[in-house]
Amino acid sequence: MDPDEVEFLGEKSMIEIVPTFNSAPIYFIGGDVGPFRASIPLRVPLWVAVHLKQQQQCKIIPPDWMDLEKLENLKEEEKSNRSFIKMPSEHYIVEAKLILGCAADDIPRTDEIRTIIKDIWDIRKSKLRSSMDQMIKKSAMYAAVDNLTLMEINSIRPLLPHALEQIYRIKSNKRAILNRTQGSVTTPSNATGSFTN
């Protein structure tokens, strides 16, 4: 899947904004948004927030987790834990990219936040690589990927599933050959078996 398409799905997450204008609600097919009252916060889909921000019509309030201290803790936890920890948002990387991209002026210490999110992403990616390596070595045909976010899953999609498919192909060929040779050996012994009966 194209990363843009992951972003497309991530753009549906809700985010809080403070509009700078008054307006009646907007009746989207996907649900109503609004009414907008100047300087009263409300929740809107991320794509609406980004659009309004680009028009300078709102301030974006960063999600709870987009806070230096919380991210610092998250990073430590991710580092010390061997498995993947649950991320505060299913689309954290998309949200971070879009919000930091368009509303850097609404968020304090953007550069540090950007760096730390990148760090978390890198830690998770390196864990992901080593567990992929293990998986292929053990040629496992099943894996729980519970706390992985969509973007992370998508990043391994070009490689892991295909590698496993090839392994499966080799294994099932081996099985077919084994069955065939066993079959030719067992048939006579069966025949003798039935003979004695």
Add this chain to the structure above:
Amino acid sequence: MDEIDIESALNEIENESDDEDEVQISLPEIIQLMEETWLNEKFSPEILPNKMEIVELLLDQITTLETNLKKLNNSDFKKGLYQMEVDRLRFLISSYLRKRLEKIEIFCTAILEQEKLRSQQGKDNYLSQNELQFAQEYDQSIKDNFESVMRFCPGIIETQIISPNIHSMVFLKSKENIDGIVIDDGNDDNDLIDLTTGAQVLIGYKSISNLVKNGDVHLI
């Protein structure tokens, strides 16, 4: 005034669809369903049962909204937002339909054979009427073309049907608690696993193809 138009038009449609369907399902839920259907189609190796009723319902919504949009003043900031939503939905739908056509083009003979089998067994067809027609025409023209080329090299008549690799690995998210999924690991000893709601796994498509079709899990 214009906004009220859109609102009332939307309400009308919502009421209409409520009358048609026994199951009450809201528009946001339908969009959610469309997204899942899109992802399922995108990642499943074989073609899935068509969900044209969702597509048509959403297309209806889009057309109504677009006609109402024309009445809206150009300077209204909402127009851009409405237009954006329409574009988003259109993308979703066309990407879904395109993915299906792509599969039909690759596996047309295999798909047509399965469809024939399904209608013989009295099961629902996976393709919509239009898709079926497309598949048949496509299949025919490929064969015609192949034959006309093959006249120059007689003796080769063997053709191999391309069919999807149903053993391919897929990521899925479970929507229910499901017990006893068999993992085919290529050896003879097969393990069983249980899924809890919300669980995400990487697994062979063959083990879970039925769960995708009945909607207990969706691919991601």
